[in-house]
Structure formats: C-alpha cells, structure tokens
Amino acid sequence: MKNSQESGVRSQEFKPFNQLPIAYCLIISLFTIHFSLFAAYASDDFRKRKPQTEETFGEVDDIKAEVIFGRELAARIVGKYGLYEDKNLTRYINLVGKSVSQYANRPEIEFRFAVLNTDMVNAFAAPGGYVFVTNGALKAMEDEAELAAVLAHEVAHVAERHIVKELNIKGSEESPTTGLARMMGGGTDVMRGVFTEMVDRAVEILFEKGLKKQDEMDSDSIATMAITNAGYDPTALKRYLTKISGGEKYTMTIVETHPSFNDRIKGLDAVLAENQLTDKKQSIVKERFNENVKIK
Amino acid sequence: MRKKIALLKLFLFAFAVSASAADLFVQSVKAPIFSAPSLGSSKVAEAVKGESLKELEKKGDWYRVGYKDITGWVSRLLVGSKPPSGKVSVLEDTEERIEKGARKRASAFTTAAAARGLAEDRARISDKYRVDYKGVEMMEAVSISDEEVLRFLQEGVGK
Numbered sequence: 001m002k003n004s005q006e007s008g009v010r011s012q013e014f015k016p017f018n019q020l021p022i023a024y025c026l027i028i029s030l031f032t033i034h035f036s037l038f039a040a041y042a043s044d045d046f047r048k049r050k051p052q053t054e055e056t057f058g059e060v061d062d063i064k065a066e067v068i069f070g071r072e073l074a075a076r077i078v079g080k081y082g083l084y085e086d087k088n089l090t091r092y093i094n095l096v097g098k099s100v101s102q103y104a105n106r107p108e109i110e111f112r113f114a115v116l117n118t119d120m121v122n123a124f125a126a127p128g129g130y131v132f133v134t135n136g137a138l139k140a141m142e143d144e145a146e147l148a149a150v151l152a153h154e155v156a157h158v159a160e161r162h163i164v165k166e167l168n169i170k171g172s173e174e175s176p177t178t179g180l181a182r183m184m185g186g187g188t189d190v191m192r193g194v195f196t197e198m199v200d201r202a203v204e205i206l207f208e209k210g211l212k213k214q215d216e217m218d219s220d221s222i223a224t225m226a227i228t229n230a231g232y233d234p235t236a237l238k239r240y241l242t243k244i245s246g247g248e249k250y251t252m253t254i255v256e257t258h259p260s261f262n263d264r265i266k267g268l269d270a271v272l273a274e275n276q277l278t279d280k281k282q283s284i285v286k287e288r289f290n291e292n293v294k295i296k
Numbered sequence: 297m298r299k300k301i302a303l304l305k306l307f308l309f310a311f312a313v314s315a316s317a318a319d320l321f322v323q324s325v326k327a328p329i330f331s332a333p334s335l336g337s338s339k340v341a342e343a344v345k346g347e348s349l350k351e352l353e354k355k356g357d358w359y360r361v362g363y364k365d366i367t368g369w370v371s372r373l374l375v376g377s378k379p380p381s382g383k384v385s386v387l388e389d390t391e392e393r394i395e396k397g398a399r400k401r402a403s404a405f406t407t408a409a410a411a412r413g414l415a416e417d418r419a420r421i422s423d424k425y426r427v428d429y430k431g432v433e434m435m436e437a438v439s440i441s442d443e444e445v446l447r448f449l450q451e452g453v454g455k
Contacts, residue, residue: 059381060384063384064384064386067384067385067386068386071386071432072427074432074435075427075428075429075431075432076425076426076427078427078428078431078432078435079425079426079427079428079431080425080426082428082431083428083431083434083435085434090438091438091440094438094440095440095444095445095448096448098440098445099445099448099449099452102324102325102442102445102449103324103325103326103373103374104323104324104373105323105324105372105373105374105375105376106323107323107324107345107380107381107382107383108380108381108382108383108384109383109384110383110384110385112435112436112438113435114431114434114435130432130435144452159373200424200425203424203425222373225335225371225373226373228335229324229326229328229335229371229374230449230453231449231452231453231454232453234335274334275334275335275336276334276335276336276337277335277336280336282453283452283453283454285452285453288452
C-alpha cells in the first residue's frame with residue numbers, strides 16, 4: 001500500500017505535464033510569441049544599432065554606396081542649376097518632403113530636399129535621398145498637396161532604386177547596389193575610372209535620356225499612394241501634370257525625359273479609379289503653401 | 297482521452313510556431329490596413345513602424361495580412377521583409393565603421409571617408425559636369441527631427 005502510494009506520488013512528481021497539458025502548451029506558445037515580437041517592438045535605439053552588426057554590415061555598405069554615389073550626382077545637379085538659397089523655403093520643402101517620405105519603405109535613407117535656381121519646370125532625385133525641385137515648378141504649383149505629390153514622385157525613384165537599376169551595375173551577388181559598393185571599394189585607378197563613368201552615365205539619364213517610361217509611371221502611382229496615406233489630396237499629381245502640360249515653354253526637359261503628359265495623366269486616372277480615390281476628399285493645404293512659397 | 301490531449305498539444309504548438317513567423321514588418325511611420333486591396337476601401341486597422349504582420353497572400357501591390365486579431369490588406373510600399381533599420385549616414389561615425397568593415401570585408405568597401413576623398417579627386421579629373429559640393433553640404437546641414445515632421449503633418453492635414 002505504501003509502495004503504491006509512493007509510486008503514485010512519484011508519478012505525479014515526474015509527469016506533471018500529463019495533468020496540465022493545456023498550461024504546458026500555453027507556456028510554450030506565450031514564450032514563442034513573446035520572443036517573436038521582440039524585433040517588432042524593439043526600441044528605436046536598438047534599430048539604430050542593428051545595421052552596424054556584423055551580420056548586416058554588407059547591407060550597410062550597399063546603402064552607404066548608394067548615398068555616396070547619389071551625393072556625387074547631387075553635386076552635379078547643384079553644379080548645373082545652383083541652389084535657390086532661402087532658409088525658410090528650404091525648411092518648408094524639407095518638412096513637406098519628409099512628411100511624404102515617411103510613407104516610403106526606405107527608413108534607412110535620410111531624405112534631403114532643396115530648391116534649384118532655375119525657371120525650368122522639373123524635379124530630380126539622386127540615389128541615397130537627394131531630392132530637388134526647381135523654382136519654376138514651385139511657381140506652377142497652387143497648394144501643398146501638389147508640392148507633396150511632386151516630391152513623393154522623386155522619393156519613389158529613390159525608394160525603388162530606379163537609377164541604380166538603370167545603370168545595371170551587377171555584382172556577383174544579386175543586388176545592383178552590391179555591385180556599386182564593390183566598385184567603389186575597389187580602390188584601383190581602373191575602378192575609379194569606372195566610378196566616374198557611372199556617375200556621368202547617371203547624369204546623362206537625369207538631364208538627357210530620362211528613366212524608363214515604366215519607372216516614371218510607377219513613380220506617379222507610388223506618389224499618389226504616398227500622398228494619400230499622408231493625408232493629402234490623392235488627385236494632386238494629376239492636377240499638377242494637367243496644369244503644366246499646357247505650358248511647354250518651361251517644360252521641354254520634362255517632355256524630353258519623361259513619358260508624355262497624356263500617358264501619365266491616363267495612368268494616374270487608372271490608379272485613382274482602381275483605388276476608388278477619384279472623388280475622395282483630402283487636404284490640399286493652400287494657406288500654408290502660400291505663406292511659405294513666395295518665389296517671384 | 298490521451299489521443300485528444302496529444303492532438304491538442306500538437307495544435308497549440310503548431311499555433312505557437314506559426315505565430316512566431318513574422319513575415320512582414322512595417323517600414324513607414326504608419327501602415328493603414330484596409331478591408332480590400334484598395335486605398336478607397338474602409339480602414340480596419342493601422343499598424344505602426346516596426347510592427348510585424350503575418351503575410352497570408354500577395355495580390356499585385358497588396359498583401360493580405362494578419363495583424364493582431366484581424367485580417368486585411370496592406371500596401372507593399374509600406375512593408376518589408378526585415379525590421380526597419382535606423383538611418384545610414386556617410387557623414388558621421390566613419391572611423392568606427394571603417395574598423396569594423398576592415399575586419400569583416402576588407403576588400404568590399406574602402407570607407408565612406410575614402411570614397412568621399414575619391415569623389416573629390418575624381419571631380420578634379422572629370423570636367424564633364426560642374427560640381428558643387430558646398431551646395432550639397434548646405435542640403436545636408438538642414439536638420440529636422442521626426443517629431444517635427446509628425447507635428448507639421450498633423451497641423452497641415454490633421455493626421
């Protein structure tokens with residue numbers, strides 16, 4: 001009897017989960033879920049440190065290569081047109097640009113915005129987050145939603161790495177930016193020559209040849225989605241393009257480097273209809289735009 | 297009874313494993329989740345930067361996802377397969393990264409500083425286009441915090 005009792009006790013002691021299967025499974029579930037959420041709820045500080053770890057150092061190299069390459073391109077864009085130096089306006093353009101770039105999927109890129117001192121109606125983007133709008137384009141705009149739309153179009157080119165893809169720099173690994181990083185890290189005269197050639201080719205794309213038609217159409221679509229997510233009028237880009245399509249005097253460069261206005265407007269109509277946004281009312285923010293954009 | 301318990305254990309374990317597979321991470325400041333793959337459909341939830349979503353299906357530029365106890369559609373433009381990283385800069389902290397980079401991948405990437413030096417050398421040998429680094433530095437000198445941007449957007453569009 002005693003043995004039997006002892007045996008029973010031993011059984012309870014050593015097989016506790018047979019009696020508590022649900023609790024056991026719940027504990028496992030909770031631990032697993034808990035740890036799976038660590039990454040999602042990690043602090044900003046943790047995320048800032050994460051790219052510097054050894055495991056992800058390659059990715060950081062690629063992004064740095066993209067920024068350094070873009071910086072070279074940006075120096076040539078500023079070299080060609082010059083900056084329109086107005087601290088208040090520059091700050092305002094940056095606030096609008098950063099508002100829409102928050103809705104891009106490239107949180108690792110510090111987007112920077114500036115106004116170019118030319119009456120030409122256009123905007124440019126260099127890899128790594130350097131975005132420009134001309135004062136001619138600003139003169140043609142009527143509200144902040146239109147400005148947000150134009151900047152969002154340029155942000156989309158950066159986010160989707162359109163120029164880097166167009167240059168077709170392939171490394172042994174998959175990513176075009178990996179090829180860029182390797183090229184820049186070569187350190188030989190030959191590699192320096194290749195780097196120079198790549199920058200010059202990228203400048204030609206920006207100023208003369210233009211990107212692929214599909215890249216431009218995609219950027220229009222992405223920009224419309226981004227400004228809608230940010231809270232601006234979804235039709236702002238369409239309104240802006242419709243307006244400037246009538247003034248070819250100032251838009252020759254856009255005509256040469258972009259698909260026709262007609263194609264872009266048709267494309268935007270399709271995006272708006274597909275997303276049921278044609279009649280959706282959101283903010284245009286006219287007053288603040290007029291207070292900050294006073295270019296003569 | 298034992299079979300039922302074993303099945304229950306298996307089910308709960310499978311649930312736990314599937315719940316741990318966080319497929320997508322929000323990269324944008326916020327990511328609205330819609331009832332259908334369209335920005336015009338009704339918003340059923342809003343995830344924020346860094347939160348994980350379970351990918352259930354992909355349709356064009358949209359993912360059907362599980363988020364907390366709901367399912368809905370999120371734009372592919374707002375999510376990525378890895379947790380969002382902090383901003384990568386080539387203007388600061390170069391020394392520390394140079395050292396780490398040299399240890400890890402000596403041949404892959406010289407350094408940010410060296411590359412910038414290389415760029416300036418190259419500017420002297422390439423006269424095809426005029427360059428203005430001071431203008432770029434002026435752009436880089438503009439400093440605006442994420443909080444300022446959120447406040448600015450809130451004041452303008454009420455979001």
